[in-house]
Amino acid sequence: MCHDYLRPALLIFASIAIGVVGWSGHVLLLPVALGFPVLWSIARTRSVAALVSAGYFLAASRGLPQGVAAFYSSDIWPGLLLWLCASLSFVTVHTALWATSAALRPFRYFLAALVMAIPPFGITGWAHPVTAAGVLFPGWGWWGLGFMTAGLAGLVTRIWPAVAIAFAGLWLWSAASWTEPRLPRWRGVDLELGASLGRDTGLQRQRDLIATVRSAAGDGARFVVLPETALGYWTPTVARFWTSASGDTDATVIAGATVLDATGYDNVLVSIDRKGGSILYRERMPVPGSMWQPWRFLSGESGGARADFFANPVVAIGASRAAPLICYEQLIVWPILQSMLHDPDLVIAVGNGWWTDGTSIVAIQRAATTAWARLFAKPLVTAFNT
Known part of the structure; x- marks a missing residue:
């Protein structure tokens, strides 16, 4: 027994x-x-x-x-x-x-x-x-x-x-024999700004981020990646400010931001250089429950993050094609495999993990994206805020 x-x-x-x-x-x-x-x-x-x-x-x-x-x-x-x-x-x-x-x-x-x-x-x-x-x-x-x-x-x-x-x-x-592919001229910037990143959208915060980008560009980076929601809300004013600040550098900035409208919002990556800024990528799978709330749509309510599911699996950045993964997408399987069907040149993984303090969630995100990038022999650029 x-x-x-x-x-x-x-x-x-x-x-x-x-x-x-x-x-x-x-x-x-x-x-x-x-x-x-x-x-x-x-x-x-x-x-x-x-x-x-x-x-x-x-x-x-x-x-x-x-x-x-x-x-x-x-x-x-x-x-x-x-x-x-x-x-x-x-x-x-x-x-x-x-x-x-x-x-x-x-x-x-x-x-x-x-x-x-x-x-x-x-x-x-x-x-x-x-x-x-x-x-x-x-x-x-x-x-x-x-x-x-x-x-x-x-x-x-x-x-x-x-x-x-x-x-x-x-x-x-x-x-x-473990090695990781390196990508010259690309720099992912990790930040330790806690819950304030994306919420503090004041002028001083934007200037501090621009200074960080310029420092990376001064070290030879041609493409600088900032974490998820780094810029806060993506508005014409923010776009003009960052475009003006990019006038004296050749670096292209890839940064997380939020696009808000009357029906909800998109978690996005934007691309900014001296010619202007534009939305580069819309998150395919936001966090279910806390961000993606499909019941709101079914009940006719507004709010919550939109899920683009199988849209934009790869994006063009300069002469390269990248597979972007924002936060939650790094924990599941189909977004990265969908991207790999298009044979990108690199993988970009960003996140804002201030809320995971004391847990291994961000480390798991890094490990998973590293494993997928290694499987397909793709260089990986990461940028996380904790």
Whole structure:
């Protein structure tokens, strides 16, 4: 009788440990997440598979309750509720597709992985094990993604120890030869301005940001990237001010901003040089709940951030084509893969993570984008505010 409870308990505790370690924010630890499919497959009942899925996902996204509490300046309960609701899709999919038949498990897990990578379930498809492809198959591109997908299916079969050993060998080789592509003349600027970034839009703040850009340009940067919402609201006045300030430098500024109208707002990246400023990119997937609120549209209300979903996967910046990712888009799978279908020259990842203080959320964003950039051998430029 004790054994009947011990095995499920061990599987659940192991899934929690895998979620914590795999999604700790260290890119080379991402392959630890590959332990989840193994635990899911060796669960003997659907209920245990559900608990294993919940343990993994809740552990991987453990920073959400504290982050939400900080963002809304509230107690922990709203964050806990959002945390549990966000886990519902992951747990539901993996519970529904769990199979007692060993022959069906590879197909079922492949289907679960696919469903969690694309909308609608992919909207909350955090902590996807396929993200580890960039660590195990750096530079392999779509072939690497294919081998990773096949390997995930192999991890839920009886030959999973052999697949795990093969992955471990690739992991060690990758760790020993890890390098990151560099992009000359590009500079991502990290800021430590806390909650004031994007909210303090006074003249002095704009001057300070311009001084930061000029300092980077003075060091040889041709393109300078500032974090999400760095400029606050994007208005004709702000555009003219920054264009005027760019008159004595050759640098192009890529910066986060907010475009507001009567029906809601867009989270955007703008491009500014001496010729003027323009909207470069509109965020495809804002944070569900706190930013993207589709129920407002269904009820005829205004407000909330617009989701452009599959729009503008790549943008032109000078002679280069970039794949932009703003904040939440770095935690899910389909935006980066959609961008890679267009073979961009580089990846730009920006975020405003002041509300994640004390959590590993920004580190996880960096690790995930680094892994995807490595998989497709694309240089990565990041800019975060904390």
